[in-house]
Amino acid sequence: MTALRARRELGVLLALALLVAFTAADNSRFLSSQSIRDVLLSASILVVLAVGQTVVVVTRNIDLSVGSVLGLTAFATGKLFVAAPGTPLVVAVLAGVGLGALCGALNGALIAAARVPALVITLGTLYVLRGVDHSWASGEQINAADLPRSFLDFGTATVLGVPVLALVAAAVLLVVATWLGSYRVGRELYAIGSEPAAARLSGIPVGARVFLAFVVSGALAGLAGVLHAARYGTVDATVGSGMELQVVAAVVVGGVAIFGGSGTAYGAAIGALLLTTIGSSLAVLRVDPFWQQAAVGGLILAAIGLDRALAARTARRAAARSAADAAAGQDAGRRGEREATHGS
Amino acid sequence: MAHDSLYASPQRRPGAGRGRRRTAWVPRRWDAALVSALLLVVLGSALLVDGFATGRNAQFLLLDAVAIGLVALPMTLVVITGEIDLSVASTLGLCSAVMGQLWLSGWPLELVVVAAVALGAVLGAVNGVFVTAFGLPSLAVTIGTLAAYRGLAFVVLGDQAVADFPGDWTSAAVETAPGGALPWAMVGTALLAVAFGVVLHATPFGRELYAIGSNAEAARFSGIPVARRKFWLFVVCGAVSGLAGVYWTLRYASARADNGEGLELAVVAAVLLGGVSIFGGRGTLAGVCAGVLLLGVLRNALQLADVAADTLDIVTGSLLIVSVVVPNAVAMARARLARKDRHEGTHERKFG
Numbered sequence: 001m002t003a004l005r006a007r008r009e010l011g012v013l014l015a016l017a018l019l020v021a022f023t024a025a026d027n028s029r030f031l032s033s034q035s036i037r038d039v040l041l042s043a044s045i046l047v048v049l050a051v052g053q054t055v056v057v058v059t060r061n062i063d064l065s066v067g068s069v070l071g072l073t074a075f076a077t078g079k080l081f082v083a084a085p086g087t088p089l090v091v092a093v094l095a096g097v098g099l100g101a102l103c104g105a106l107n108g109a110l111i112a113a114a115r116v117p118a119l120v121i122t123l124g125t126l127y128v129l130r131g132v133d134h135s136w137a138s139g140e141q142i143n144a145a146d147l148p149r150s151f152l153d154f155g156t157a158t159v160l161g162v163p164v165l166a167l168v169a170a171a172v173l174l175v176v177a178t179w180l181g182s183y184r185v186g187r188e189l190y191a192i193g194s195e196p197a198a199a200r201l202s203g204i205p206v207g208a209r210v211f212l213a214f215v216v217s218g219a220l221a222g223l224a225g226v227l228h229a230a231r232y233g234t235v236d237a238t239v240g241s242g243m244e245l246q247v248v249a250a251v252v253v254g255g256v257a258i259f260g261g262s263g264t265a266y267g268a269a270i271g272a273l274l275l276t277t278i279g280s281s282l283a284v285l286r287v288d289p290f291w292q293q294a295a296v297g298g299l300i301l302a303a304i305g306l307d308r309a310l311a312a313r314t315a316r317r318a319a320a321r322s323a324a325d326a327a328a329g330q331d332a333g334r335r336g337e338r339e340a341t342h343g344s
Numbered sequence: 345m346a347h348d349s350l351y352a353s354p355q356r357r358p359g360a361g362r363g364r365r366r367t368a369w370v371p372r373r374w375d376a377a378l379v380s381a382l383l384l385v386v387l388g389s390a391l392l393v394d395g396f397a398t399g400r401n402a403q404f405l406l407l408d409a410v411a412i413g414l415v416a417l418p419m420t421l422v423v424i425t426g427e428i429d430l431s432v433a434s435t436l437g438l439c440s441a442v443m444g445q446l447w448l449s450g451w452p453l454e455l456v457v458v459a460a461v462a463l464g465a466v467l468g469a470v471n472g473v474f475v476t477a478f479g480l481p482s483l484a485v486t487i488g489t490l491a492a493y494r495g496l497a498f499v500v501l502g503d504q505a506v507a508d509f510p511g512d513w514t515s516a517a518v519e520t521a522p523g524g525a526l527p528w529a530m531v532g533t534a535l536l537a538v539a540f541g542v543v544l545h546a547t548p549f550g551r552e553l554y555a556i557g558s559n560a561e562a563a564r565f566s567g568i569p570v571a572r573r574k575f576w577l578f579v580v581c582g583a584v585s586g587l588a589g590v591y592w593t594l595r596y597a598s599a600r601a602d603n604g605e606g607l608e609l610a611v612v613a614a615v616l617l618g619g620v621s622i623f624g625g626r627g628t629l630a631g632v633c634a635g636v637l638l639l640g641v642l643r644n645a646l647q648l649a650d651v652a653a654d655t656l657d658i659v660t661g662s663l664l665i666v667s668v669v670v671p672n673a674v675a676m677a678r679a680r681l682a683r684k685d686r687h688e689g690t691h692e693r694k695f696g
Contacts, residue, residue: 062483115676116668117622119483123609124668127661134654237654242606245430248487258484290498290601297492301474304484 008255008310009267012303016274023281030284037163041156041231043276044169045070045224049243050250050268051169051176052220055213057251058180060193060260061111061118063214066221067243068129069103073225075133078142078235085148092151093226100222101215103129108214112207118214130241137237144233155230165227169269172220177265189213193260249296250275253303274299374619374671375631382638389645396645399525406530407518407595409640411436411604413533413633414588415611416618417540418581420632423615424544425574426557426624427475427482432585433607434493435467437600439589441497444506444599453513461586467493468582472575490608497601506599517594529591536584541629553577557624613660614639617667639663 024031049066056063073096080087080095103125110121144152157164180186191199192206200206229235254271256263275296282292390397415432422429439460446456467489474485520527544550555563556570564570593599618635620627642663643656 110665110669114669114672116672120616120622120668121665123613123616124661124663124665126609127613127657127664129661131655131658131661134657135652138652245487245490249491252484252487258481288499290502291495293491294495294499297488297490297495300488300491301485304480304488305474305478308478308480 009264009270012254012267012270012274016270016277019277019281023284027284030281033161039277039280040166041163043273044165045227046246046250046272046276047169047269048172048220048224049247050272051173051265052217053247053251054256054263054265054268055176055180056217057256057258058193058260058263059189059210059213061210062122063107063217064122064244065107065125065129066217066247067240068126069100069218069221070225070228070240070243072129072133073099073222074229074235074239075137075237077226077229081147081151082142089151089154096222096226097219100225101219104215104218107218108211111214112211126244134237141234141236147233151230152233165231173265173269180265190261249300252300255307375628375634378619378631378634378638382634385638385641389641393645393648395648402525403520403527405640405644407527409636410529410533411588411592412611412614413636415585416614416632416636417537418584419611419615420620420627420629421544421553422577422581423620423622424553424557424624424627425577426560427574428486429471429578429581430486430608431471431489431493432581432611433604434490435464435582435585436589436592436604436607437602438467438493438497439464439586440593440599440603441501441601443590443593445500447509448506453510457590460590461583464586465579465583468579472578475578476571476575501601507597509594509597514594514597517591537629537633544629554625613664617663
């Protein structure tokens with residue numbers, strides 16, 4: 001199973017490598033440091049969101065409200081800087097993460113306590129939070145001129161040529177992936193996604209864990225909102241709308257099973273990177289930009305089809321193995337019987 | 345393949361017991377509650393909101409509700425079987441774009457309309473094949489085709505708009521039936537709704553859909569061709585989305601690739617508000633129609649009352665949340681009362 005999962009992520013990585021190689025063969029400037037920096041910059045926000053979504057999806061839930069949470073926190077960050085231009089960066093980030101976590105807690109509380117499906121609740125909060133965003137903004141737009149220089153620099157700065165935003169995304173990825181993969185609570189999230197009833201019977205506090213997963217997803221969407229404000233500098237109430245489907249797409253392409261229980265944050269991050277790269281490589285390959293979305297759709301279908309095929313093969317092998325085991329067992333049994341008759 | 349729940353929260357809904365005495369004020373059925381709410385809102389708006397109770401406003405309100413209402417009909421059936429189709433708005437957009445392109449290349453409009461609906465059916469069949477033949481989760485498949493179909497719409501038409509449709513066709517889309525404010529388009533939608541209602545509630549086919557949604561495995565064992573039923577539902581869903589694309593194009597006299605963008609969430613919201621369970625197996629078409637109209641009336645009335653259009657999302661979202669939380673809370677309360685009364689819960693399906 002681990003081997004399969006590793007192969008699955010390797011597959012996405014391979015697709016990404018092929019895409020990059022093919023594009024670079026056509027136009028070597030695609031591998032220039034400037035172009036790589038651009039791709040990393042635009043991917044980092046999607047990566048943060050996809051990592052958060054992974055935490056929720058492995059528990060057999062979904063968070064459709066992330067686009068609205070991102071929009072709300074991006075606007076709140078802008079407002080914060082307009083009201084208090086001297087706000088230190090750390091405080092702004094913490095405020096954004098806190099606001100996002102609050103939204104996530106709202107989702108989590110409704111889902112875990114009222115015991116209603118996540119798809120419905122987060123579709124509801126998608127609308128509610130977007131409406132709150134609109135009524136708060138009431139047509140207002142925050143421009144780069146309203147934001148402090150230091151904050152905007154954070155959005156474009158690089159360390160040793162790597163954008164700071166990409167470093168933030170990488171750090172988030174590393175922490176969450178380790179937490180999901182090697183810590184008890186993280187493993188419990190997978191257990192819940194594999195079989196909720198069995199998870200409850202084995203003593204996992206399912207409600208509390210699902211609540212936590214939504215808080216994490218919300219907090220990361222909040223962080224993504226702050227990053228978005230820093231990266232683009234212009235924020236209005238429509239920021240991030242429709243982003244939820246892109247995030248779910250990234251997660252699915254990255255091999256996280258939509259019915260929970262399997263997939264890693266690394267896979268989701270590679271999926272996000274792949275979706276972003278397609279956009280810029282189509283532009284480099286001078287493909288009509290209108291094809292981009294169609295290509296993304298095809299990629300999603302290919303990814304879930306591949307998952308299905310791999311899962312079917314594993315199941316066949318497991319069935320074959322257990323059939324062989326059973327046959328061997330029967331043989332042994334018969335032999336035992338024969339020996340017993342001999343003895344008498 | 346038998347996912348018994350589509351995005352179930354890990355806890356299942358508790359079985360509704362019988363606590364008749366203390367919760368008697370709650371309507372027994374969700375769709376009845378919704379129809380009452382709809383009547384109340386219409387009455388309240390007519391009394392309180394200037395300009396609501398005019399024929400012209402009613403006409404616009406109904407015209408706006410047609411597209412969502414149309415797509416909500418097959419979506420109800422799809423959700424009742426425990427699946428979902430998120431690609432409907434993209435199907436609408438692609439059919440609209442193809443319609444524009446065919447019209448540009450000189451096809452007669454009658455043929456263009458037929459072709460658009462047929463294309464919708466084909467797009468639905470693609471979803472159906474992925475879901476039933478390959479056994480993939482419909483949520484993931486239709487998120488994929490959501491992106492793919494919308495992308496193809498832009499490939500077909502780019503960012504241009506085709507607007508030179510003949511005037512008699514475009515005015516027919518908004519024309520009112522004689523003797524009232526009811527637009528022909530809404531009359532057609534209502535007839536289609538009746539047809540869907542009869543199929544769902546009064547035919548063996550309809551009962552089979554509930555059986556599939558309640559327990560696909562059991563349905564298969566009792567001889568229902570589960571995959572074939574689901575496949576055809578996706579085809580119908582695509583065809584009706586294509587029809588909605590034709591309506592959209594004529595209503596706004598403009599074929600564009602981005603027509604109906606984001607409509608899928610509004611349709612799903614209306615269906616769920618209408619009391620259809622996202623787990624499948626529960627819901628009525630009357631409830632969904634009431635849900636569509638309730639959202640339409642609220643939106644219209646609040647807009648007339650000068651509430652900014654974008655702020656209305658708060659109302660849509662809250663209604664959606666309330667529509668699942670309240671019945672569940674009531675069911676839980678009933679179950680608790682039933683336990684207290686030492687009265688075995690009989691798992692009656694309330695709020696269906």
